[in-house]
Amino acid sequence: MNKLLGLLILFASMIFSSCQQEKETNFVKVEDMAFTINGKDYNYKGANYWQGMNLGAPKSGDRERLIRELDQMQTLGITNLRILAASEADSAMRYCIHPALQIAPGVYNEDIWQGLDFLLAEMGKREMKAIMVLGNFWTWSGGFPQYLRWAGMGDVPYPQELPTSWQEFTDYSKQFYSNDLAQQMMKNHIKTTIGRINSVNGKAYKEDAVIMAWQLANEPRGYDVPKQLQKWTRATSAYIKSLDENHLVCLGTEGNTASVNSGVNVLIDNDDPNIDYITMHIWAQNWGWYKPGQSDSIYQEAMKKVNAYWDVHVQAAKKLKKPMVLEEFGIARDASSFSPDTTTTSRDQFFEYIFSKVDESIKNKGVVRGLNFWSYSGEGRPPRPGEFWLQGDTFLGDPPHELQGWYGVYDTDSSTLGIIRKYNL
Secondary structure, three states: OHHHHHHHHHHHHHHHHHHHHHHOOOOEEEEOOEEEEOOEEOOEEEEEOOOHHHHOOOOOOOHHHHHHHHHHHHHOOOOEEEEEOOOEOOOOOOOOOOOOOEEEOOEEOHHHHHHHHHHHHHHHHOOOEEEEEOOEOOHHHOHHHHHHHHOOOOOOOOOOOOOOOHHHHHHHHHHHHHOHHHHHHHHHHHHHHHOOEOOOOOOEHHHOOOEEEEEOOEOOOOOOOHHHHHHHHHHHHHHHHHHOOOOEEEOOOOOOOOOOOOOOOHHHHOOOOOOOOEEEEEOOOOOOOOOOOOOHHHHHHHHHHHHHHHHHHHHHHHHHOOOEEEEEEOOOOHHHOOOOOOOOHHHHHHHHHHHHHHHHHHHOOOOEEEEEEOOEEEOOOOOOOOOOOOOOOOOOOOOOOOOOOOOOEEOOOHHHHHHHHHOOO
8 A cells, every 4th residue: 555655646647747847947938918937927128149159160250258248238127129030141141140050052151150150059058049040131141142042033132332322132031922932942951940959969959948039021112012922921931830939929020110011010910820029120210210429309200200100119019919029229329429439428327218118017017028228249349340340350239231330238337237237126
């Protein structure tokens, strides 16, 4: 009898232990318009840190710098990083990250793969979560333009080179939504990434709780073919869910933009059962609302526009019953200078305002539950401030298709860092 009782106790203990392990997975979930981890609220303060994958590469990167910058961000209370899980570029691709992860369709640079492995492993040591960006509408990680060129759609019209216009470029990039070959190339990459086994810690990506979400692409826009965009996002989100039941999926769109011609709609685009939460970007300077040095009255008008934009997205999130993240926002240094020595008075004012809005939303159980500021440059400094990135230059938070030194936050920007540290979201 005692032996049978002992076996029953052992069996019950094993079942309890198994249930506990199943319950406490550490994966981020969505419940009641909020993020949770093991049933507890997960709200976060994060940064955009796309360059982490390249810094982590054992041959071409700088792992010591990466570790120092992760430690810096940890002391600021940053618990979430929006990073690249894709970059596509052959030697002819310009205004783009080099070295890239995918150098030809299905051909990978193992050095960069190991960089992503190392980044995720180090983030895990610091209890950080990762938003994994799988594609890009813009050229700076290759993205749609590189897939289109590989699919035989001709040279990329780079808007950085006159007389090419931004419309010529966007007309080119939006062809991705109707190009089956380009889409298949990206689909192949998604499958490869989700199925990867981390070379550092042996974890399968699809089983790694460091990853919070897969993001379809950085700022995909539909322009005059919004239904094609929606068809692609719905098919791709369903495909990701078919491969990975553990992680969240999000779009990576700006939500809406300041322009009605961008072909995005926060309500329609996110009305998809396979999209778990809503992403929103606010670019007051890029959208012509405000730039450093303008009058206080112009700044106040810009903040009214920020509030109106915010409210539209909050209402959409409530209607869809999904939480939302402000995953991109930034302002240039004073006088729109690219010099690292320039002050950041306007940026600090804007950051204070945005951080306080997100903080208020979290405290009041609103739908906005996290932020990722743009972006952390850490120890990096532009060798030629105000010029485009060239292969071999240090990696900053400013991507290669933009003038270097524009929006990145440096490790010496003490006033900005003080604001980031102040808010415990």
